[in-house]
Amino acid sequence: MEKSAEHIVVNDKVIMLKMDKGLDSEEHKHFGACGGNITAFNGTLISPNYPHYYPPNTNCVWRIMVPDPNFQFRIQFPTLKLEGVQPDCEKDWISVNGIRYCGEHDRTVVVPSASSTLTVKFHTDASVSSVGFRAEYSSFNPAGECQGMHTCGDGRCELMSNKCDGWVHCKDRSDELNCVCTSDQFRCQNNMCKPLIWVCDGVDDCEDMSDEANCDCAAGFFACHRNSCMPISALCDGNIDCPHGMDEADCEKIDVNCTTNTYKCADGKCIVKPNAECDKVQDCLDLSDELDCDCGNQLAIRRRIVNGNDAVIGEWPWQVSLHFATLGHTCGATLINNWWLLSASHCFQNAESYRYSDRQLWTVYIGMHSLTFTDSGIERRLIKRMIIHEQFDNITMDYDIALLELSAPVRYTSYIQPVCLPSPLHVFPANQRCYVTGWGLLQEGGRLPVILQKGEVRIINQTTCNNFMGNILTSRMLCAGYLTGEVDACEGDSGGPLVCEELSGKWFQAGIVSWGQGCGRYGHPGVYTRITKFREWIHRNIGIDGNT
Ligand code: 4AZ
DSSP, X not given: OOSSHHHHHHHHHHHHTTOSSOOOHHHHHHHOOOOEEEEOSEEEEEOTTTTSOOOSSOEEEEEEXXXXXXXXXXXXXXXXXXXXXXXXXXXXEEEETTXXXXXXXXXXXXXXXXXXXXXXXXXXXXXXXXXXXXXXXXXXXXXXXXTTSEEOTTSOEEOGGGTTSXXXXXXXXXXXXXXXXXXXXXXXXXXXXXEGGGTTSSSOTTSSSGGGSSOOOOTTEEEOSTTXXXXXXXXXXXXXXXXXXXXXXXXXXXXXXXXXXXXXXTTSOEESOTTOTTSSSOOSTTOGGGSSOOOSOOOSOSOOOXXXXXXXXXXXXXXXXXXXXXXXXXXXXXXXXXSEEEEOGGGGSOBTTXXXXXXGGEEEEESXXXXXXXXXXXXXXXXXXXXXXXXXXXTTOTTOOEEEEESSOXXXXXXXXXXXXXXXXXXXXXXXXXXXXXXXXXXXXXXOOSBOEEEEEEEEOHHHHHHHTTSOOOTTEEEEEOTTOSSOOOTTOXXXXXXXXXXXXXXXXXXXXXXXXXXXXXXXXEEEEEGGGTHHHHHHHHTOOOOO
């Protein structure tokens, strides 16, 4: 058996013919069969009736063997929705080589098996049922598949230089496990190594909070944020060292030279404080930093659902759904004031049979949560004026920004609020947790949701992202998501927002969903239009005199 993927597929097809039953997933779906003995290098298992609810009182056993004993299996679950609660899983469960899994998982669960056989059991009790599972199993040769490279649990090969560098590259995190930390790294409680400079920076990089624990500051250090420590010399030095720029806040340095680390007041004076706008502290002598701050407020909700996918009603009150002709939801947008929406230029480019550039063919829904129109308080508008950025390039996707003027203004409610637009110098630091929201496809090539979806993504450093993407990003673009894929925007989310919460509790829009190679793919995070580059353009076009 050779190592190339093509061979695996070819062999797989040959070997699939030898299966005990007609065990291709389609046949399971059609005949309701479940379980059986399989000899294959890779394949797919689904629960009976998938993607519809599985039947009660079901027991299935699959025994899977890889034809080459030098190979090992891994199995991953792109969908796993079973009644029950981990770890007991007393209701419905699936087990892989004796370990049970149940409940709802909104990210792929990867189970390395370290063995050339897989025994997968599926059990359901007599009570409530759910969507079930879709499992993809594949095999790899741990001895030689990734010569000179690291083999991830899902078989991907990763450069050795990516191993133990603090960034997770493999979906199963195996490139960051069992590392010997270097002198400039911190050893997390879970044994991952992270750069020392990430310790006590307010971001849970270890994912077990160990890099953010015990952050009481020693002499000569000050607390940045959530007890994180920095040398005193970093205070008010004009450089942003702490998350949210806390080390440059309250420095009382007004009328300093305007640089990339300063905020410019309406009177032209600069202050050494990043993200000073609308932070509920009056910094500029002319008070301009706290003017026009009726934005970015979540009025209808008190807390968010952790790790949920469905948004809570009123959680993203600036989110707008743009419906094209008879196609229904087609793009997202955000409300930036009573009259204007922000969206992506590429949503309004004509396609073969659709005149997307015709403003009269669009309908705008504001205050929407479910595409079924069941919520009260939805405002419907037409588009009076469409402003596409004059430098939009539909090949490179540069300048992917558009403004839409509403046919009539909207009144703000708990469910309809504008988002805050960041000043050109607003900093969204790498690793900051932000949210992308929209009614886009749930998976690449998948279906559209009915309820507004939210996904937590992290801002990715521009240089890191550009390296990954082959240097095709411009300075008007920003990456967010995960280099390993997983949470991402997709078709239909375009034009919608990437928003980040500031310490003041206000939400600022960092990006507009623009493009990406596929959705949630490994090494291809979502690319967004970088809003800080456009506040002056936005203000010029909607008739507000910008101060920057
Ligand atoms: C799209 O087709 C699209 N994964 C939007 C965002 C992304 C990919 C595609 C990002 O509108």
